[in-house]
Amino acid sequence: MTVSRETAAFGERLPVARRYADILATAGVERGLIGPREVDRLWDRHLLNCAAPVVRVPRDATVADVGAGAGLPGMVWAIARPDLHVTMVEPLLRRTTFLEEAAEELGLDNVTVLRSRAEDVTQKFDVVTARAVAALEKLARWCMPLVKPGGHLLALKGRSASEEVERARATLGRLRAGDIVVTTYGEDWGLEVPTTVVEVQRR
Numbered sequence: 001m002t003v004s005r006e007t008a009a010f011g012e013r014l015p016v017a018r019r020y021a022d023i024l025a026t027a028g029v030e031r032g033l034i035g036p037r038e039v040d041r042l043w044d045r046h047l048l049n050c051a052a053p054v055v056r057v058p059r060d061a062t063v064a065d066v067g068a069g070a071g072l073p074g075m076v077w078a079i080a081r082p083d084l085h086v087t088m089v090e091p092l093l094r095r096t097t098f099l100e101e102a103a104e105e106l107g108l109d110n111v112t113v114l115r116s117r118a119e120d121v122t123q124k125f126d127v128v129t130a131r132a133v134a135a136l137e138k139l140a141r142w143c144m145p146l147v148k149p150g151g152h153l154l155a156l157k158g159r160s161a162s163e164e165v166e167r168a169r170a171t172l173g174r175l176r177a178g179d180i181v182v183t184t185y186g187e188d189w190g191l192e193v194p195t196t197v198v199e200v201q202r203r
Helices: 005-030 036-056 074-082 091-107 136-146 161-174
Strands: 062-066 084-091 111-115 125-131 147-157 179-187 193-203
Touching: 005 036, 005 074, 005 091, 036 074, 036 147, 036 179, 036 193, 062 074, 062 136, 074 084, 074 091, 074 111, 084 091, 091 111, 125 136, 136 147, 136 161, 136 193, 161 179, 161 193
Parallel strands: 062 084, 062 125, 084 111, 125 147
Antiparallel strands: 147 193, 179 193
């Protein structure tokens, strides 16, 4: 029997993922967190795109999603992986309100919503992630200080990821970056745009 991409991504948590998709397509659009044109491609371009790299996250890890917005990828990771402890870092009140309401409606007790700028967060995490927030050089300055030594920044990027790494190398070095790898996820799911992730270890 062929397993659907959605089932491969979420397993028994698929009903929760579907409910989140409904929330994004309704309240997410109404509140301006998701563009109306994105509704028809929510699964391919957003939910599955975000779910693909969660295999890279260690079990029981603490995760921070910086600039969480509508919850991509943090909310998706929290749905797919109940073992994770996900903190959504977002400075805008209308977005944190949306995230709090969505987490409550979805019954996600592994999600914490923190209204804050990344620069003001003092907690350290095993994994810090961000998607469509800023160029890697700027993103690294916000995110790397939040990564525990030995932990990773997993930045979800587009096709220009390798070029961004080259431009950011000096900054990353100053921020105690160790190994830097660009990896693509979701190709076996036939995603329209596979997910490219810049993986930066912190020394």
